[in-house]
Amino acid sequence: MNAQLEKQLKAAKMAAREMMTLDTTDKNDALEAISDALLEHQQDILTANAIDLKNAKENGITDAMYDRLTLDEKRIAALSASVKSLISLDDPVGEVIREIDRPNGLKIVQVRVPMGVYGIIYEARPNVTVDIAALCLKSGNCCVLKGGKEAIMTNKALMDIMLEAIAGIIPEGVLSLIENNDHEIVNELIHANDYLDVVVPRGGAGLIQFVVKNATVPVIETGAGICHLYVDKDADLSMALEIAKNAKLQRPSVCNAIETILIHKNVYEEFLPPLREAFSKVKIYGDERTCEVIKAEEATERNYATEYDDYIVNIKIVDDVNEAIDHIYKYSTKHSESIITNNQATANLFMNALDSACVYHNASTRFSDGGEFGFGAELGISTQKLHARGPLGLREMCSFKYKIEGNGQIRE
Template identity: 55%
Template sequence: MSEVFNKGQLAAQAARSLNNVTTKQKNEALLMMADALIAATDEIITANKLDLEYGKQQGTSSAMLDRLTLNEQRIAAIAEGLKEIAVLPDPIGEQLQQFTRPNGLNIRQIRVPIGVIGIIYEARPNVTVDAAGLCLKTGNSVVLRGGSAALHSNSKIVAVLQQALQQSALPAEALQLIEDTDRASVTELIKLDRFIDVIIPRGGASLIRNVIENATVPVIETGAGICHTYIDADANYDMAAAITYNAKVQRPSVCNAMETLVIHQQFANEHLVALCKLFAEANVQLKLPAAYLANIPEATAVTEADFATEYNDYILNIAIVESLDEALTHINRFSTKHSESIITNDAAHAARFLQEVDAAAVYHNVSTRFSDGFEFGFGAEIGISTQKLHARGPMGLPALTSTKYQITGNGQIRQ
């Protein structure tokens, strides 16, 4: 019996037990998990250092190493995330509708757990904790399969969380980590219909595409993030500079970071050089249309392939357009339907952008970096869904539920 099969089976068995736990018991378990993380901070950092050293040996970029890094402050923030989940309303059992049919049938629709959620992700140890907390709060078991780059970190974190669960009313088996880093374990997990109810992939485009194309378990597609910001002709320079700088530089390794800056020709004529200087001073590699390279010698020529690339790094594409229509065409062509923003003082242009851009989150005069469950007030998030069925955008607790109908009567039979 393989590790994937065994842990999937244990998670499925635990999911049945989770149907009987109360909100109070779930919240108590989350608080115990948070305390356990803080108590094990030094052990987790020691394990994380092994992953960081391996990453450096493999030539991992500084931006990706940042995603992997754990320190005392980040562990404290991750633990705080569990506490925030604990105080959020429990969606399980929520009545969505209730009605009585003419024949006397009383019909209620309520939220219920999905069951067993499989999550496949890359070098983000915080995902391990966020996923565990959100799934357990909603009464779901979770089977995690992280990347090899974070194996030591994830293994230590899950061991700490499982020890905490053993002291709680929740079954420790509800949290499982696949430690086999061979790609075959991913293939087995995404086909384990017998035990897994849904797969959520979190990572780069190739990972997500592989899961979508090969899974027999239902998939919730989450975001590869080729995110755009469009600066309109009349935009205020100071606002545009602050928003776009934040969207690219504040944390370039995450999926809601800006990858392409689209600028109206009129704004570019006045401000492109200053804006590029701002990014260059932050060590951002700039890619521009060839016609503008003479004035910005530190840049290189942008290509069609660049516009279709998610960098997760200090690299920025710039496109120059002559109208809002051209900007909308460019964005809808290259967007991964994650997060898109317009900076403008024109209310009509803002309204068109918010209406016509097909993405999970669209912004007016705001950085795309706000596409996040915590920033939306959801607590942590399980991911940002870029599809249109079941859930879209940052996925908080309700997105991890299904529904059932409960029907009561007094002896009705169908004629």
């Protein structure tokens, strides 16, 4: 194993023992210090980010990914506020989940405890560096972060600022950033069973599937988002248009943006023209009926199975809600889906029948987000079923153990 990586992992493993008993006040003091430091060192962050943006532009990064990489004063302020919002949230560590009094006098208490050490592998989103560090601090966990090379200067600046802010408050080794961009480092990280308790990949489908298929450390699968919007025959079409615009155009590079719009056959001729106008900068792939009404390229199976993270969308006309559900089951990554309808029975069918982590009625999929769910921020959005699903907040970042009190009981 790379010597520097092993040093970081060992430090995190030792720090995890101290974090299990760290007082909530110390955690909150560290979060306050980080929140303030981000604003105080705003110019340092922007200077580092400008270097990353320059290099990204020279390397031909897409507009959507460029946006994902960008930090400005508004986004730094939002990061600072996000960190500070965790202070008011309950500390999950030590929370009693249930109590059991046994006939033999044993008292069993199930309590929430930190997971331990997280290994986080993510791509060009420097805000993730701060969000995950703050969540780990509050939930009593340590984290070793491996960001994408596109954001290396920004990530280094953010980590340096956070480490300086928490020095003397939080044990050393709790937060660390892997600065080595060698691809082999990722492979070593996902096999570091002696040091890591869990690995979380955040990024495109390629990264996520590589980690899922190759890691020996337990993995929480997150992020890949082929999300769908279904416009029903009983939809308020003006509402549907606004939701479609928000779900695709507000920030197309994120995992909760929609990739496919399904439209009921009774309303597509009315709905498509204003949608095409609103999506003027979006490349559209459509089925035969779509292409007859608006300018679009013919959609293929590959289109429906692609997470674009860009100004690209698929459109398909369906006969009814059941066909919409069938299509979603075939292509969805079980992230987020939404139905627009004023028919409650149809909405109930859609919401109950689908197996995705987040299912919406008359709302944008863009709300699949830890901050929007009231979690302060999120580790990621889990699309699997074991351990936790949907946005992973403080409680979902913990495990549990049983504390058993006795007075001399022995088992017969």
